[in-house]
Amino acid sequence: MSTALIIGAGPAGLMAADVLSAAGHQVTIADQMPSVGRKFLMAGKSGLNLTKDAPIDAFLSAFGDVPDVFRDVIRGFGPEDVQRWARDLGQSVFTGSTGRVFPKAMKASPLLRAWLARLREAGVVVRTRHKWVGWDGADARFETPDGPQTIAADVTVLALGGASWARLGSDGEWAKQLSGTTPFKPANCGFAVNWTDHMAPFFGQPVKATALQAGDLTSRGEWIITKDGIEGGGVYSVSAAVRDGARLSIDLMPDVTLAIVKARLSKKPKKTSRQQYLSKALRLNPIKVALFNELTKGLVMQLPDGLGQAVKSLQMPLLAPLPMDGSISTAGGLTFEALDQHLMLPDRPGVFAAGEMLDWEAPTGGYLITGCLASGRTAGQNAARWLSQTP
Ligand SMILES: Cc1cc2nc3c(=O)[nH]c(=O)nc-3n(C[C@H](O)[C@H](O)[C@H](O)COP(=O)(O)OP(=O)(O)OC[C@H]3O[C@@H](n4cnc5c(N)ncnc54)[C@H](O)[C@@H]3O)c2cc1C
Numbered sequence: 001m002s003t004a005l006i007i008g009a010g011p012a013g014l015m016a017a018d019v020l021s022a023a024g025h026q027v028t029i030a031d032q033m034p035s036v037g038r039k040f041l042m043a044g045k046s047g048l049n050l051t052k053d054a055p056i057d058a059f060l061s062a063f064g065d066v067p068d069v070f071r072d073v074i075r076g077f078g079p080e081d082v083q084r085w086a087r088d089l090g091q092s093v094f095t096g097s098t099g100r101v102f103p104k105a106m107k108a109s110p111l112l113r114a115w116l117a118r119l120r121e122a123g124v125v126v127r128t129r130h131k132w133v134g135w136d137g138a139d140a141r142f143e144t145p146d147g148p149q150t151i152a153a154d155v156t157v158l159a160l161g162g163a164s165w166a167r168l169g170s171d172g173e174w175a176k177q178l179s180g181t182t183p184f185k186p187a188n189c190g191f192a193v194n195w196t197d198h199m200a201p202f203f204g205q206p207v208k209a210t211a212l213q214a215g216d217l218t219s220r221g222e223w224i225i226t227k228d229g230i231e232g233g234g235v236y237s238v239s240a241a242v243r244d245g246a247r248l249s250i251d252l253m254p255d256v257t258l259a260i261v262k263a264r265l266s267k268k269p270k271k272t273s274r275q276q277y278l279s280k281a282l283r284l285n286p287i288k289v290a291l292f293n294e295l296t297k298g299l300v301m302q303l304p305d306g307l308g309q310a311v312k313s314l315q316m317p318l319l320a321p322l323p324m325d326g327s328i329s330t331a332g333g334l335t336f337e338a339l340d341q342h343l344m345l346p347d348r349p350g351v352f353a354a355g356e357m358l359d360w361e362a363p364t365g366g367y368l369i370t371g372c373l374a375s376g377r378t379a380g381q382n383a384a385r386w387l388s389q390t391p
Pocket of ligand 1: 013031039049050130131133169171327357364372
């Protein structure tokens, strides 16, 4: 029996462990935290969005410009496979109105419990509080509460995660140990805004029924005004473009055409303040009126054209991402150029890599977990194949 070592016990690592143990190998999982799957559990706190029920080509388009090797990874384990996998673990799933797929239990803990039970039954050994700190010859080197240790294995899958929410284990420190990495960047992140005091009453409140646009990306999702800036699903969907320098524009009335907005604005009664006027003529709610005032401060606008244009395309100033540790995920990490077409490190034969530690990004909406499960599965399969072909 060959031995397999998986380093990192998130969805990618657990999937690689599952595949390798099912192929009959003796699998050990090592993780630096006192327990496994902490980010996966956190992902379930606000509803574990496992995947998106979409045709594979539409699904793949959310991953942007990824190399073919990663497209093949997703094709090999797409939205339907993820749902089947969850059901096999005894978790019913349902599809929400926007196509997002969740386990009925909504949280991750029942799924993780069932998954770990299956791995335990297959003889997989889990070693927690093992921080991988590089290599000792061919063996993996760890810092543990009992001092430095090494683990030898015939194949290794690295599934060390990205570089956000470090307190859950995904601290990105592993990047120091590998060549072929590119700096991490926040993905699905919020942005800093220096609000005036007028916005304070709205901190923590959702902004609904807007359309956000940045670069090629658009979003109709809800977002939140916080004391530090803007966050939430709607913002995350356009965050890659904003992070890379595109301006964010907000349509406060996405279901109404500019012509209709202008027509409504052309009948301004005398002695009406702009505030009353915006809320009466356009029925903008107080948070949208406050946003409008905040972002058009000092601008002279013609009625109805200039004002109407601003309502349909409110310009945010250039925005800087909030600190990366708070972002849902990260781009950057181990580049695909540093791997061969089997997700193996060419300078370390028998060592494969998977999950968010690889340099790809996708919006929230189930794409991230699917990408991690799919690449964990491919890395596990390729590691098993490598074992069968290597004397
Ligand atoms: C609040 C929040 C909500 C989210 N919600 C969703 C969602 O609904 N849907 C979705 O698709 N995605 C969601 N995500 C993203 C998703 O959770 C991650 O993309 C996914 O967990 C990444 O999986 P992974 O296995 O690659 O890495 P991780 O889950 O980050 O696991 C990596 C593991 O490696 C371990 N590790 C790191 N370095 C070392 C080391 N040196 N030695 C040993 N072990 C190490 C860590 O302790 C960790 O256990 C969410 C993320 C957050 C933060």
